Amino acid sequence: MFDKSTWIKLPRNVLQGHGVLDDLSAAVDELYLSGDPFLVTSPSPNRIAGDRVRDQFDDIDSVSLDRASFESVERVVDAAREADAGYLIALGGGKPIDVAKMASDRLDCGFISVPTAASHDGIVSGRSSIPEGDTRHSVAADPPLAVVADTELLAEAPWELTTAGCADIISNYTAVKDWELAHRLKNVEYSEYAGALSQMTAEMLVGSADSIKPGLEESAWIVTKALVSSGVAMSIAGSSRPASGAEHLFSHQLDRIAPGSALHGHQVGVGSIMTEYFHSGARGEWTDIRDALSTMGAPTTADELGIDDETIIEALTTAHEIRDRYTILGNGVSEEAAIEAATITGVI
Ligand SMILES: NC(=O)C1=CN([C@@H]2O[C@H](COP(=O)(O)OP(=O)(O)OC[C@H]3O[C@@H](n4cnc5c(N)ncnc54)[C@H](O)[C@@H]3O)[C@@H](O)[C@H]2O)C=CC1
Ligand SMILES: O=C(CO)COP(=O)(O)O
Ligand SMILES: [Zn+2]
CATH class of the missing domain: 1.20.1090.10 (Dehydroquinate synthase-like - alpha domain)
Incomplete structure (x- = not known):
């Protein structure tokens, strides 16, 4: 009997190009998600683009993280539950994206990846890599539902x-x-x-x-x-x-x-x-x-x-x-x- 099976999980929408950050809410609408978004970011990305994200949604709470850790994941899980969020938006480099990826897995909700740096392929992948003590956990999680990669923003990031x-x-x-x-x-x-x-x-x-x-x-x-x-x-x-x-x-x-x-x-x-x-x-x-x-x-x-x-x-x-x-x-x-x-x- 042939008994192989596979389940390939991919992002549904990938927007890439000049100024596409302003199409974030349109990309989210396309996903037919319910509930409000919750923004997960870190200090520099928040300063650079946080308001451009917040301006596109009526009701959005956010958290800004200094590091990727299991403690940060817990912080996001608790804050997103308190805000009764329906999905997460991760804005930044690999750290906030990894934390949001793992938190969305815990919350059983989707997340959207909005990279501010083209620094590695974790911005699109279904792996989350979080350091803990002496080791580093690379755990399976779902990939983002959508990726919104604004090349104007990415080109302005440190080279x-x-x-x-x-x-x-x-x-x-x-x-x-x-x-x-x-x-x-x-x-x-x-x-x-x-x-x-x-x-x-x-x-x-x-x-x-x-x-x-x-x-x-x-x-x-x-x-x-x-x-x-x-x-x-x-x-x-x-x-x-x-x-x-x-x-x-x-x-x-x-x-x-x-x-x-x-x-x-x-x-x-x-x-x-x-x-x-x-x-x-x-x-x-x-x-x-x-x-x-x-x-x-x-x-x-x-x-x-x-x-x-x-x-x-x-x-x-x-x-x-x-x-x-x-x-x-x-x-x-x-x-x-x-x-x-x-x-x-x-x-x-
Ligand atoms: N999930 C995965 O498959 C992968 C995950 N990773 C994880 O990602 C993390 C590293 O990601 P990075 O993006 O290198 O680090 P990061 O998220 O810490 O960003 C590096 C620095 O660049 C700043 N930054 C980001 N965008 C900026 C912008 N547009 N302008 C100015 N500053 C900006 C950040 O604030 C931070 O200080 C590590 O925790 C690593 O383990 C790395 C590879 C793959
Ligand atoms: O960095 C990665 C791929 O470029 C992810 O790999 P790891 O599974 O080793 O964390
Ligand atoms: Zn890598």
Whole structure:
């Protein structure tokens, strides 16, 4: 008997373009939601665009969060219940979006993602990544019902947030290699469609490198399209596998041992240079990854990340402990191998 089944959850509406923030309430109307919205944001996004959101709704309460934590999720759940909200609107970078994503799961309601930074593919995905103590939970949640990505707003965000988004997409190259490896060695379920989409997204972004420059709204357009596409790959896979391999384990480990040092996308980009070296050796494609990152203005070295060499090596040798996800790191790389990889690739 054929007994396979799958449930692919995707955003229903994706609005992307100049000034689309002002179409937010129209996009919400299209979703036939009931109840009032509740806005989840953080200080800078709230200052930049909070009123443009509030002005579009008659009755909207809001909360502004300083950090992503389980405590913040509880705060949103309690406040949204008190306001008797019907759905959440998340305005900001990855932190308020992740918190709203997890809170909407707890509240059993939908949420709308309104990114103010094209900093990573979590703005579209059905994964929520919240740090807690010594670990980081990447939990399954529903993706946003709609994504409203205003390229005018995104283009005005600090440039490093956009280069972080580029690097998060470039890391798809090694994430897909790790996924294929896990499929071959550990029989992990693999989706050809999700793998191909994720890899093609990275190739198309790298192919557009000449149009990715500060001050060009087209850059925000190109990067956001890639983030949406990568998020769809994760939705098809039903996991973050197409966009998160060993380079992400390395970054999550950095978040533990050197919290707040660098942006998520920048860390995974540097991780990707080294894990590509592990995949294909000294004459392998790690130089292509390094060059693509450097062309887009993303960091390629420990120095550029603002992280010391010892911390890089510690993160690389312990990254495999972060979660039960088989990658090229296997059961761990030795300190000597980590130093060699980081040195040959010029990361340290
Ligand atoms: N759910 C998922 O699949 C993923 C989740 N994440 C999570 O997302 C978080 C990191 O997200 P980020 O967006 O890098 O961090 P973030 O949300 O902290 O934003 C970074 C900084 O940029 C500021 N900012 C945002 N938009 C701005 C704008 N338009 N102008 C000026 N400043 C602006 C924010 O206020 C903040 O200070 C982490 O918690 C990470 O774990 C990261 C990747 C994927
Ligand atoms: O950052 C991600 C994809 O780019 C999400 O991956 P994680 O599941 O490792 O949090
Ligand atoms: Zn990522």
